[in-house]
Amino acid sequence: MTFPYPQVSPFVKFRTAARFFPPLPTPPDFRDFLLFTPPCLAVMGAESADAAEVIPSFLSDTAAKVFVAGQRGLVGSAIHRKLVALGFTNLLLCTHTDLDLTRQADVEAFFAAERPRYVIVAAAKVGGIHANSSYPADFIAVNLQIQTNIIDAALRCAGGAVRKLLFLGSSCIYPKHAPQPIPESALLSGPLEPTNEWYAIAKIAGIKMCQAYRIQHGLDAISSMPTNLYGPQDNFHPENSHVLPALIRRFHNAKVAGDKEVVVWGTGSPLREFLHVDDLADAVVFLMDRYSGLEHVNVGSGKEVTIKELAELVKEVVGFKGELVWDKTKPDGTPRKLMDSSKLAAMGWEAKIPLRQGLADTYNWYVENVVEH
Numbered sequence: 001m002t003f004p005y006p007q008v009s010p011f012v013k014f015r016t017a018a019r020f021f022p023p024l025p026t027p028p029d030f031r032d033f034l035l036f037t038p039p040c041l042a043v044m045g046a047e048s049a050d051a052a053e054v055i056p057s058f059l060s061d062t063a064a065k066v067f068v069a070g071q072r073g074l075v076g077s078a079i080h081r082k083l084v085a086l087g088f089t090n091l092l093l094c095t096h097t098d099l100d101l102t103r104q105a106d107v108e109a110f111f112a113a114e115r116p117r118y119v120i121v122a123a124a125k126v127g128g129i130h131a132n133s134s135y136p137a138d139f140i141a142v143n144l145q146i147q148t149n150i151i152d153a154a155l156r157c158a159g160g161a162v163r164k165l166l167f168l169g170s171s172c173i174y175p176k177h178a179p180q181p182i183p184e185s186a187l188l189s190g191p192l193e194p195t196n197e198w199y200a201i202a203k204i205a206g207i208k209m210c211q212a213y214r215i216q217h218g219l220d221a222i223s224s225m226p227t228n229l230y231g232p233q234d235n236f237h238p239e240n241s242h243v244l245p246a247l248i249r250r251f252h253n254a255k256v257a258g259d260k261e262v263v264v265w266g267t268g269s270p271l272r273e274f275l276h277v278d279d280l281a282d283a284v285v286f287l288m289d290r291y292s293g294l295e296h297v298n299v300g301s302g303k304e305v306t307i308k309e310l311a312e313l314v315k316e317v318v319g320f321k322g323e324l325v326w327d328k329t330k331p332d333g334t335p336r337k338l339m340d341s342s343k344l345a346a347m348g349w350e351a352k353i354p355l356r357q358g359l360a361d362t363y364n365w366y367v368e369n370v371v372e373h
Helices: 074-085 104-114 129-134 136-156 194-217 243-257 277-290 307-318 342-347 355-371
Strands: 066-069 118-121 164-168 221-226 228-230 261-265 271-276 297-299 304-306 323-327
Touching (some): 243 307, 277 342, 297 342, 307 323
Parallel strands (some): 066 118
Antiparallel strands (some): 271 304
16 A cells, blocks of 8 residues: 555554454543643543643644544545644555444454554545435444444553544534524534434434543543535535535536526525635644533634525636526525534634635636546
8 A cells, every 4th residue: 555655654454353452441530521621631540740641732742643534535634634734744544445434343453553642533424415315324324333433442442542532523413493603502402404314413423422432431532513614625426515516516517518507596595604624624633732621612614605695606716607597496495504613712713714715726626636537
């Protein structure tokens, strides 16, 4: 196997029989894990402050092994780029061919062999409304398998090698009629959106698993819930993509074909929030370095745009000169969907990439990597 960075630790695909793993650690007092923890921690259980081992912050621990599960996807690739830019030199890179995250024995063998210090769970089966509606069993089963295998293997890793784990979810975990903007406290307060409930339930289970493993076993597992994402490595499939990549594809194809109009569903009035995936990667690093709490954390841009404004902006960025026609016989969907990211903002983080700039970068990537191939 060839890796793009010589410092990256190689991993040979495991197909092993059942292995012995050490028993789960004795549960500490869970109250020690409920509040914000500063970047430098003392190992729990030390007799005194003088005897405590000083643990470096995530950002200063650039030689440590970091496993980004889902490294080739939209989110994982952005996190990988960010870590490389920050000088991390020991990234564990595994494709699906190298490591099938749905196979428990393989995941446990990988953790036993590589013993990563930090784990970021960006691997997931994702898709739009059509995909979620067509493959509900896949969306709940595959996502439950991936996150359960990784979180449990992180706990069982010999010698407590895994120092911290971050689990990434999605804004679809919240009820269909959640208050706007949506606070973290809205979780499990009402029925989910039926078109993506299978994926949402799996992600909710991931949040609760991190909380349970923190409370019972002391695993420093945190969760973050990003808003609608876009950027390089997005899915531009004609049926299974989300709204923004779907618009980019549709306007580009219309421009190339010389069409006089592009039809978009609904009235264009619903409000949506979008976050560039590089901003999310920045937030992930921030949380890995600065946060250690029981509650999940919303990650959003804090800025809303109507679907009409979004479509007009995509049209401008793509360079389509025809008309934009709204099919008002088609449904609009939820009138508004905005995350309340005030908790993260209070910690000192905010998004930096303007929507137009992010769209231009995404369109350039689409032309160079999808259209030309």
